[in-house]
Structures are given as C-alpha cells and as structure tokens.
Amino acid sequence: MTDVVRVTVDVDGGIADVRLARPEKRNALDPAMFEALVRTGERLRTEPGLRAVVLSGSGPDFCAGLDLGAMSALGRGDRLTAVVDLPPGDGPAAALGQRAAYVWAQVPVPVVAAVHGNALGGGLQIALGADIRIVAPDAVLSVMEVRWGLVPDMTGTQLLPRLVGPDTARELVFTGRTVTGTEAAAIGLATRTADDPLAAAFALAREIATRSPDAVRAAKRLLDLAERVDLATGLAAEQTEIAALIGTPNQAEAVAAGLGKRAPNFT
Template identity: 70%
Template sequence: MRIEISEGVADVRLNRADKRNALDPAMFAALVRAGERLKTEPGLRAVVLSGEGPDFCAGLDFAAFQAMRSGGRITADVDLPPATGPAKATGQRAAYVWTELPVPVIAAITGHALGGGLQVALGADIRIVAADAKLSVLEIKWGLIPDMTGTQVLPELVGRDVAKELTFTGRIVSGAEAVSLGLATRVADDPRAEALELARSIAGRSPDAVRAAKRLLDLPRDHEAGFAAEQREITALIGSPNQVEAVTASFEKRAPRFTDPT
C-alpha cells in the first residue's frame, strides 16, 4: 500500500500492479494496517482509495484458490492485532476498516474490481468508476460466497433482488451499469482525479459536521451477526467437493460437474 497525505486528504493506493493488485496475505495485512493507521491520523479529512496501474483489484490471488483445493485459507497466515469491531476475519477487516474510518472514503475504480476487490471497494462511502470498468461479485465462479462483508453490504446498496442476481450469477457489469444499479456512485473519465477533487472539497467543510454525518448515515444493522454467519458459510464451503470441483474445472477450462446436495 502507498499512502500520501496532503492538506488533510490521504491518497491510498493498492500497490501490486503487476498482479492487478490481487489479494495475497501481504495485501490483506497492508489493507488492514493502512486503515487502522488512518483511523488515528491527525488532521485527516478524507481518503481516496485506488489501485496502482490499470486495475483497482482483481480479487484473490490465484495461490488462494490452489490453497482452497486442500481446504486452506491464505488469510489464516496473516498476522494482525486482535479485531475490536464487528468484522473479525482478516478478509472482512480488509474491507470493513474503510467503513470504520471516521472520515469519508472515496474509492476510485478503473479496470477490474472483482470478488474480494469489489468488496474492498464496497467498504468505501462513495465509488467513482470508469465507464468501462469491470465489477463482479465473482465468488460463485469458485464455488464460494462473498465473505468479506459483501453479503451484508451489497443489499443495502442495490436492493436484495439485484444483490441476489449478482451473487448467484457472478456476471460482470460495466462501470456505467454499476452506477445504474446503485453499485457505484457515478462515472468519470478519470476516477482518481475526480475522487481527489471531491476529497479536497470535503476537506474544506467542517470536519466535525462531516464526521457526525458519517456516523449518523452509517448507523448499523446487526453487522456482527451477519459477518459471523458469512464466516460459518465460507468455512463449510472451502475445500468441499463442489468448491474443489469449481476451482478444478476453471483451471482445466471445462464445464464443472457438480453433485447435488442430498
């Protein structure tokens, strides 16, 4: 992660461009630690979250899917201080820490924001996207569910029916469609430049009023119960026969052969 702070605005970038900013143990840890650092940053007024290179974040690193074939989770190896909020699992913390920041967070999305990458973006307050960006709740491709707070956050943004359609199918939507669905806030030719301009505008407002507004607008539903339910479901799925088959078929470029539940 790269963090540059100027005049109350933190410019935060996922910095693994050669891997499309994919999520590996180091990236998970960096996301959490960056967010935790910014929670107490003096004089902070707003945050812009983006990715180095053409992509925001293409989701889990392929090594994670290889580990899942034997029931493993790469996040199990991430060393972090104990969680204090409702998000307990490492992946959940990597997304939810941006919601927990006391100041507005604006995600600038170009290229791919897939699976876990999209869930990180959902932790932001505002999402500015390129019209041709590609967003997807992609976990179903791998026989999984969104387990980084997505099942709880997504319905609040797009409605329950659209959230189900996106989650059940894993279809990729453009930035323009994402705005029409409520998944993103607005389209821009240069999302990062526009996000920085918006952040500077917010930074010029009363910080007390901005923080109070975020607290009120984020008054939560029972996230703790929902996040815990996510973890029960994902734990049962990882390494299960159908989940292994989903990954294997994808790597072998063939149609999966699933077994129906009994």
Template identity: 65%
Template structure:
C-alpha cells in the first residue's frame, strides 16, 4: 500500500520522492504514512544518494490528514498517526511522527518543494526537510486547532526552531493560513520560487556535486546547533574536520579546484 502512495526515482545521486495521491491532494491516510516511512527508511541507507527532493504530485504538496481519518476520530476509532512504530529506533515513535521525522534522519540533505497546500500533517512532513522551497502563493497552516487537535507529528518541537517560540504559538493557536511569501518572511520556508520542484532539483544536483562526506558532516553538525551544549558542538566540529582532512574526497576537492575541472567523488 505504501508504495502506491509514494514514488521514488534516483538519478545521478538525487532522489526524487513524490507523494502520489493527487486526486486526494496527497492527503495522509495509512497508505501514505506507510509509504513515507518506507521510502525515508530506504533512503537512510541507499548508497549513492547525495540529495533528496520531496514534493507532491499535482497542484498540492499535502493537504493534511485524510477526511476519512477525521471520521474515525469522531467515532472514537484509533487515529492512524498515533499507532506506534514497533521498529522505530530514533526519538519519533508514533507512525505520524515517523512519517515526518524520518526525513530529518536521512544523512543527505532533504529539500521539500511546496506548491499549493501544505496543511496540518502535510506541513509537519515538510518540517522534516532541511530546506523548504515554496511558491509565493502556496498556502501553509498549522491547521490542527481547527479540528480540536494539536500538531502531533513532531511539529510542536520543530516549528519553534524555525520561526521562534512566539510565532509558533500564534500559528498553532489560530490555525492561520499563510502564503509562501509570508512563510519565507517568518523563516518557515527557505525561499520562494515560481517552480519549486525545478528549483529544488537544481539545488539538489548542485549539492550532489559536492564532497558527500563533507555535506553529511555539515548536516550532522548543523543539526546539533542549539540542541547540545556549545562544548559538545565544538568538539563534534573538530572530530568531523579531522576525519575530513586528508581523506580521498577532500584531496580530490583540492586537486580538482587547482586543475580547474569537475571533481569526481566517491560515496
């Protein structure tokens, strides 16, 4: 079921992941949750992947939880996103949390390309990416309050890192829908582009041309910032740079630069 909801192609080190339920605005149902988790887990260990682009088929990124799931909640049935993932090893345990946070756990950079709606759980999936590129008129919202709920797919913990605690509270308490341009102004999105998928793929290809060990080390370090004490972060920085200095890919980067040619890196 999961594979029907999410497509994956890999070319020249770039993984192109697409939520593939456009007739339902890529809404989250059990199959979509499964597809996101399965695909993300595969990419955590897929050799040769140097960058990932995450987008939605059709006009929307993801409109949030499928209305059928809301009916299940209203009738006191189990909400799919709350089901525990029995094999989860990271901090996220519930299925919905895994579907969003697995993208943060991929060693390579992940770029979310957002057009149309990214609402509720759809927005939380995008929060798992390292970079978010949006159309100026995209519509984003922490929508859960509309349904009498809270963001429960890691959003309460990740959103304040991007926009600050006070803005995160305002967006969460009101469910206000914001445009792509406002999302950029608030820090929720990285930048706006009329064609975010093309822009994300171009950026991914650029990243894929860099030393993959350097990029992954940089992601690990930047993900520590603000989450650990400075002494731990500084020590990690030294550990990473010592591993890079003199490594084959680092030597290749220097050699190619001096020889004015495109470097050839090993994964």
C-alpha cells in the first residue's frame, strides 16, 4: 500500500533484529505499520537458519498504540482492514490487527520483545504475541481500549488471561489502567525487567542460539500447544516430538558437545 518503511529487519548470526521504525510518531500503529508487521512476521516464518527474534521499537517507545488518524477513522466507523490488502493467513487470527500481533507466535523460533517507554493498547498486544517480554522498570503498559469505548481486539482478550490470570486480566481490561514495567513483571505481564531491555533481549537471544535449533523449535511448538489442548493430547505430542529428535544429527551433536565440554556446531 505504501513504500514507507515502518519495520526494519536485520538478520545476523541467526538472530533477527526487528524494530518498529516510526520513532517520530512513537511507533504508533497506522495501516502501513500493521501491514509491515504482518509481512515481516510472515517472512521470518520461513527465514532459513533463524534461531531467535528480538522485537523492539526505535526511539523513546516500544509502541504508543493506535495512530490518532487511525483512531479518528474508527470514530467514523471505518475499519483499517479496508485499506490493507494482504493474502489470507493460515492461523486462527483473521483480522489485520490480530495478525500483526499473533504472527509473532507463529514464527517457529523464540521471539523476545524488548519493551521500553510506552507499550499501550495495540502496542502492548503486539508484545503479547512474543514468547518472552523483557521490560524497562519505568516502562508504561496498558490495555487501554476501554478508554476509547473499545475492547482489545488484537488477541489481547485471549492472550492476556494466560499471562496474568483471568481476574487480573479483567481488572486491566475493564479499567484501562497503566502499570509500570516493575508491576508488569510482578503480575506476569512481563517476564522480567532490565535497565536495558534491548541489550538483555539480545543476550537471551544469543544464549538461545547456542542450543539445538531442532529442540528449541520443538519446545516452542509444545509450549504453544499446552495452552490450547487437553493434557492427554499435549502428552502425546510431547512423545511425538522427543521421538523425532532422538538420534538426529543435532541431538547427537548436543550430546557430544556436552560430554566433550565444547561449544556445539549445529546445522
């Protein structure tokens, strides 16, 4: 829809550095940003050699939520999906905003969100799509849609209760109140805090990249499945994954490297 750059991607050593790139607007969400997030996530789903993704925002904020122009359009009854032309997705998320957040859950490797400044409304919901959230202690987070007469519609009502529990999710959604990064970590909205969340996210991504890529991808599949199926189905999937891993070249290399006290050389 536009040639403007909204998201940048740099892949180095198997780690993708993905940054929302609209700092002059606090990385606010407009149709071009939604489109860029979806297209970037879809590209990384098939990126060869990918080990981990770090998702962050350029400038003073992670993402301050919906662009004021887009908010005005909503006030007139317009929907952003009408101005963005994307091929259909293959997952449960169908709407544009849902795909912009959920596509990070569909990336087959761990996605670490580094959150600083504001992560509000849709911006916070994008972070919910990540596997891990490392936040600055003074970051400001909110599912604030109720303040605009709306509900979180970018997977927030479904993913938030899994992180913070149903009662806390209700409180946050019903009030639209803000929490600091410190409180976010305390209630489970964030994984942990770090004074420099971006540096901490890259350190974690580099550590993940030292592990067997086959095992890490299988682990992400199983952990995602655990949130959606009954225990018997999950346990059966666990046995399927372990059977597929045992005896593979990367699994044998992990054992040899561990016993030999050396760094592994995975393929």
